Amino acid sequence: MRPLLKWAGGKRALVKSIIDLFPQDYTERRYHEPFFGGGAVFFHTTPQMGSINDINPRLMNFYRVVRDDSEGLIEEASRYRYDEKEYYMRRDLFNSRGLSDVEYAALLLYLNKTAYNGLYRVNSKGEFNVPFGRYEDPVIVHPRSIRRASRLLRNVDIRCGGFDYILDVADEGDICYLDPPYHPASETANFTDYATKGFDMGDQERLRDVCIELDSRNVLFVLSNSDTEAVRGLYEGEGFHFQSLRTRRMISSKVSSRSSGYDLLITNNR
Ligand SMILES: C[S@@+](CC[C@H](N)C(=O)[O-])C[C@H]1O[C@@H](n2cnc3c(N)ncnc32)[C@H](O)[C@@H]1O
Numbered sequence: 189m190r191p192l193l194k195w196a197g198g199k200r201a202l203v204k205s206i207i208d209l210f211p212q213d214y215t216e217r218r219y220h221e222p223f224f225g226g227g228a229v230f231f232h233t234t235p236q237m238g239s240i241n242d243i244n245p246r247l248m249n250f251y252r253v254v255r256d257d258s259e260g261l262i263e264e265a266s267r268y269r270y271d272e273k274e275y276y277m278r279r280d281l282f283n284s285r286g287l288s289d290v291e292y293a294a295l296l297l298y299l300n301k302t303a304y305n306g307l308y309r310v311n312s313k314g315e316f317n318v319p320f321g322r323y324e325d326p327v328i329v330h331p332r333s334i335r336r337a338s339r340l341l342r343n344v345d346i347r348c349g350g351f352d353y354i355l356d357v358a359d360e361g362d363i364c365y366l367d368p369p370y371h372p373a374s375e376t377a378n379f380t381d382y383a384t385k386g387f388d389m390g391d392q393e394r395l396r397d398v399c400i401e402l403d404s405r406n407v408l409f410v411l412s413n414s415d416t417e418a419v420r421g422l423y424e425g426e427g428f429h430f431q432s433l434r435t436r437r438m439i440s441s442k443v444s445s446r447s448s449g450y451d452l453l454i455t456n457n458r
Pocket of ligand 1: 196198222370
């Protein structure tokens with residue numbers, strides 16, 4: 189199925205190449221996705237067991253509500269209308285405190301379908317600040333997809349925090365797909381607005397160490413990142429396999445380096 193949300197860095201275009209690197213019997217294995225976002229790979233492969241995680245609390249609240257109260261979510265979000273004045277009123281509500289989990293989830297869905305470009309961006313205070321987007325009659329609630337996702341998430345552990353929780357849950361034979369904020373192909377291409385705190389080189393190094401630990405436990409992983417010398421340098425010499433894919437759109441016209449148009453998939457599955 190398609191993801192429920194549009195998400196920057198969403199991997200719908202890469203799903204087939206990523207799954208090609210999974211073992212044949214991947215549907216029978218436990219599956220973990222520590223940088224979930226819109227979860228394009230998860231929703232495509234529909235795993236029955238495992239864990240999903242993201243550092244964004246409003247996002248993971250959304251998936252928890254989808255799993256545990258899909259009807260409440262459908263009912264609440266169905267009341268919201270696509271209208272510029274209403275958009276800014278709901279955006280203020282989303283940035284306020286004291287609403288219920290279902291209300292925050294419905295507001296996230298609404299903003300995702302009506303904000304400019306479907307972006308999720310917060311300011312330094314953590315407030316969602318994307319302006320109203322112009323669409324031709326956008327569909328805000330798709331009840332069938334929400335119910336399907338709810339069933340799919342039934343046996344999935346939904347976490348919210350840093351990616352290293354994976355070391356507490358991943359066992360031999362499990363599959364892990366890691367899709368961190370990309371290392372910038374150039375300074376102008378740096379997009380780290382998913383959360384208030386960005387994802388720096390220290391985080392990329394910690395993630396590499398997590399991959400080495402997963403490998404030593406015989407957990408199969410696939411990781412995506414930008415194809416840059418810095419990323420290759422991090423993972424070289426560990427016996428992992430690299431696959432470069434020319435599928436990324438240019439983020440900035442100023443980017444001149446060859447690597448800006450390429451994704452790199454790294455895996456220990458051989
Ligand atoms: C490239 S996006 C993932 C996109 C996803 N694969 C999809 O198909 O939509 C990266 C995600 O990592 C999350 N993130 C950023 N820093 C993180 C951290 N330290 N631990 C866990 N998640 C983090 C962001 O909130 C963002 O949703």
